[in-house]
Amino acid sequence: MLDRLQALADRYDKLSELLCDPDVSSDPKRLRELSKEQSDLQGAYDAYTEYKQVSEQFDGAKEMLGEKLDDEMREMVKMELDELGARKTDLEEKVRILLLPKDPNDDKNVIVEIRGAAGGDEAALFAYELYRMYNRYADTQGWRTELMEFTENDVGGFKEVIFMISGKGAYSKLKYESGAHRVQRIPVTESGGRIHTSTSTVAVMPEVEEVDVEIFDKDIRVDTFCSSGAGGQSVNTTKSAVRVFHVPTGIMATCQDGKSQHENKAKALQVLRARISDIQRQAEEAKYAGERKSKVGTGDRSERIRTYNFPQSRVTDHRIGLTMHKLDAVMNGDIEEIVNHLTLADQADHLESETMGA
Template sequence: MNDYYKNQIENINHQITEAEKLLADPSMKQLAKEEINQLRKQISELEKTPGTRNPEPGTNHTVSVILEIRSAAGGDEAGLFAAELLRMYQKFADINNWSFEELDRTEGGLGNIKTVVVKIKGKNAFDKLRFESGVHRVQRVPKTESSGRIHTSTATVAILPEIPPTQISLNPSDITFESFRSGGHGGQNVNKVSTAVRIKHIPTGVVVKSQTERSQAQNREIAMEILRSKIYQLEEEQRQSTIHDERSTQVGAGDRSEKIRTYNFPQSRLTDHRINKSWHDLENILEGNLDKVIKALNDFASPTNIAA
């Protein structure tokens, strides 16, 4: 069992200890018993839920992955690049016979993506995509550039494991819910056709939204799914920051702020900066043929048994 789940169980055991102190108080005894029973059920669910161990590279497990792509520096060109990354990952998913379900999308113009969230499910999905998180940089001459000057733009990618409700506990009082019209401005329960939802986790400030489904209940469920994955990721990042992690000197920590890769169109070159390796068939890679890049990253990581 990994440290995250150990900490969850330790926290619950601490709550049980505190509740047991109340058993001596006749006025609180019944409430304390009920709380202890509920807490013990939580521990039981955590212990028997699949996924409480760290996924090991090379195992044939099926793990759902939340993929988030955001345009960053570079304006419209960054948005176009984000759309190309989405297409690349979708083709990679098709090649691997994975399902590819879009959960949310915000567009900035024709073919221009500000942010997109996708759920990918299939054999070894997490194993293969675990090193994709970080800043992806593109260098090319935009179609609108008349002088032929090369522009540099960026997009960020985050790879998050899907987290079932039993694996992470969120206090309902820490969450605010807002509904709004899909594709329109936000509003507090505007009317019955406001099916899109926005959820904020107050302690962390994380905000997620979903507007792809026609039902508000379905959008809320999707938004909570994304929120759990993001909160889990934050917990993991905080845990990793307190210990020495060799992957920061190897393939990288998977931090969204870390520049990991450059897509150089004039040279038809893709370079992964973490392993200082380049491939000179960029067009082929953008068609979803990522296996050689993925393999190089996993091969580089395996000697030190680096976990994603």
């Protein structure tokens, strides 16, 4: 680990030299690439610098303990040694995490798809509430959201909604949200006061550049139609809505929220690329992980990553056994604590895998 950290520190110092080079500063593309590389190394570099300082202080205190000291001084050195030892252990854990291979998609924007699954109108209403939750969370992060496609039901819920969240680190924080989200509550339409269980599914996919997934014109079929609102009511008479069908994979994407046919086609292709890339990524993961369920699952009531229990104001993430009694805050976008716990759990899994593979 120390060899890797030293190599990282050497590279950071080299980048500092290069960024001061006039030839580099006069080349915007090269300057941008090197600046990003150094920025990516910054956290590990700072942690390693602190680790070296603490290690030197620890060794110095240990050496002092071997000298002739009076009882009071010896006790002070022992206390300092304990504190430095604890800091050193914490920093070792921190740099181990920082040295884990970074997900290349972490800094990308995301395309989020939410669908009402089991539960009819109640599932669609919950899908809308999840959409609002992620929008409010995006606001707290300084991210921008853009609605791409949606289908409403007659009671104000979403049968399906697709939107983009743009901002640094969006995928790194939202990638754990994919799966079936279960809600338990008494629907407004329930006259008997019984608690119902419904589910909505969430899929979070990193935005894919054209160069990453190339779609050829000969492989797609483009259909245009009039945009429509809730209940199938036509909201315009021009064929601005676009449906793109990718023949080789059978994957389809639709967009009607843009102002023009051209804009809707561009957005539909964005969604299409993300879906194709997601399928390819799942296929690659399956080679190493064996058979695995699809990212979202069937949406059946028994499948869930998280439960939102309204009568008890309780949110439970079943993957990590986390339970919180602050449902109102969570539904208003306060999901940072959940995101942090999921990130730490994922890091712990990677550390364990790395240790077993060492």
